[in-house]
Amino acid sequence: MTRILLFIVSLTALSRVVSAAQENVNIKIRNESGHRVILNWVHPQTKETVVMREMEPDPQRQFIINSFVHHKFQLWQAPDEETGSCGGDEDDGTDGDQTCKTSFFQVTQPEEQAFVITKDFHVETDIPPPAPNPVDNIDLSNLEDPTVVLEKCKNQAAKRLETGNNYEAVMKEYHICTTTRLTPAIKYINDEVRFERDIRIDASVNAENFTCTDPNIETSPDVRTEEWTSSVDQITRTAHIKLDRPTSRIHVIENFASIDECNAMEEEAQDSLSVASTADGKGGTTISLGRKAMQAAIRPKFSTDGEPLEGDLISQLSGRVYEYTNHVLGLGITPFGQEPLMSIQYFGRGYNDTEPDRYTPHCDGKCVGQKHIDGARMATMVIYCTIPEKGGFTNFQNANVHVKPSQGSAIFFSYIDPSTNMTDDGLTQHSGCPVYDGEKKIITQWVRYGVSSDVPHSAFNTLNVLKSNDGE
Structure with a gap:
């Protein structure tokens, strides 16, 4: 009888621990370190880190994320975007140390917990009153x-x-x-x-999962529609404008790619597919559960004056991307120095898959309302070649825009104001919703501003710092 009672007590205690671990916690973080900080989630089993968000040095602002009890996070001091160094001097408490600092914290309380990153890059769990303003x-x-x-x-x-x-x-x-x-x-x-x-941002975080799991949800309504005729193939295509802000544009273009162009990309990528990676927040890349897919980079061929090669389907598709980008932004972008086209493939394994193929919410470039960094990304084109039976939508959670793709259509979104060079402030943050059934095959072109044959995209690390300034 005693053993039975002890078993019941132990089982009750265990259930409380499990329940606490599954309880959603509202985490508030204030960055008083004086540095830009990268927040990474630490996977409890693999110890891999997944980039969650950037936090600017703003003592008056609380950055809010949702997590669970016992989840662990890493804070990483981001280097200066111009020098590639973390700098430091006696005035900021770093004693001139050039090493980027790291710190960790763990969620221990249910419902809500608050943290502050101090000037010496420690994490305190009890937030003191903010400095008088x-x-x-x-x-x-x-x-x-x-x-x-x-x-x-x-x-x-x-x-x-x-x-x-x-x-x-x-x-x-x-x-x-x-x-x-x-x-x-x-x-x-x-x-x-x-x-x-x-x-709005808090609500969009909560709505992300609902949007991605509803197979019947339709594409968000248009702000307006426009007709665009390519000067190369003379085909007129309809563009559905979903968001039209100076620093944030989202367009869905009908029939952007042909079946033959999609097939050419898939065939070219077949023998070089590898596991997709993400930026690690430190200038490099890493394999992350936040982005689960297969990908292959394909380098299109262009003439010496930047024109697509006649009869080359991949070259023509790539050239169309730059043509539309210039149509919208008028920045005179050329293919020289740009990233290659990326063939990306997601595979569905049913609703019971605990780690489905997907891409969690992220920004392709800077989206914190700062000045564009020369050479960084400023626009993206996503072309849909194969549509899954269930899942695989594209969701711009902060802009309340979601897209149910159709074969051959494309999403163009830019995150720069071409008249001021200021970047988006979070409206183009987006996710590739989980693929549950079938396959999702897309072609992505990330477009950069400020690259050339002499200074190509490969000259920069994933923090958009020139490798020559980063010690590489």
Whole structure:
């Protein structure tokens, strides 16, 4: 009887541990290190790391992710994007050490847990109050209509000029008038924008799995449609515009590739397929459960002036990608120095597959609203050749855009504003939903801006740092 009771008690304790491990935890992280940080999830069995997200040095912002009790994470200090070094000096607490620092933390509490990355790159589980910010003390009860404020300040300045006051003194008073009276309204607007953005991102994380597992979901509606005629093959194609922002565009183009072009790519890739890899957040690549597929790089052939070779199906398809990219962005992109076309293949093994072929949410290039780095990716074309029976959608979770592909269609998305060179702020983050039944075969072209024959894509590591600056 005693043994039975002990067994029941042990079983109860074990079930509590299992239940806790399966309970979703809302993790909040604040980066006070002063450095850009790469957050990696550590696989509990294989110890492989999967890149989760980048975190800018912003002490006032909490980065939010969802995880489970006992999950472990690695934090890696990202090197400077220009020098390729982590730098460091006595002022920032690193004593001049050039080594990129790492740290680990583990989720131990159910429901919610908070962490802070300190200046010495340690992780504390109890977040102290954020440093005082003068902006937080602005009295929002004194909100005024900005239009009224500007009119009042302008009239006040005009009257003082009419009475012979010094122009520079009047302009200084005008500046003070507008700055002090508009500050509460600007802070209010900024607070609302950040609040709405955080809600949208949190909601999109929760909606990702629902979108990817619903076989009946249809492609998101168009903002508008356009007709595009290739100057090379003279074929007019319909482009469905799903998102149209200066730094973030998503287009679905009908009949972008022919069956013969898809077959030519598949045949060329057949003998060189290998396991797909991802950036490891440290300048190299790694095999990751976050991207499970087979891939092969195919280098198209072009003439010396960058034109597709006549009769070469792969060359013609690649040239069409650059033609459409220039049609949308007008950046004069050429094939010289670009990455090769990538044949990528996913295979379905049923809904019970615990590790299905898929590509978890990620950005192909920078998508944190910063200036584009010369030589980095700025647009992507994904061409669908074989459509799975179930699964395999493309989901842009932060933009609320999902695409149920059709054979021969393509998704073009860009993450740069060609007029300012500013990059997307997360709207083009996307995933390749799990493939459950059948096969998904796509062709992907990542398009870079700032590469050439002299400085090709291979001159950069996966952090977009020139290898010559990275010690390679």
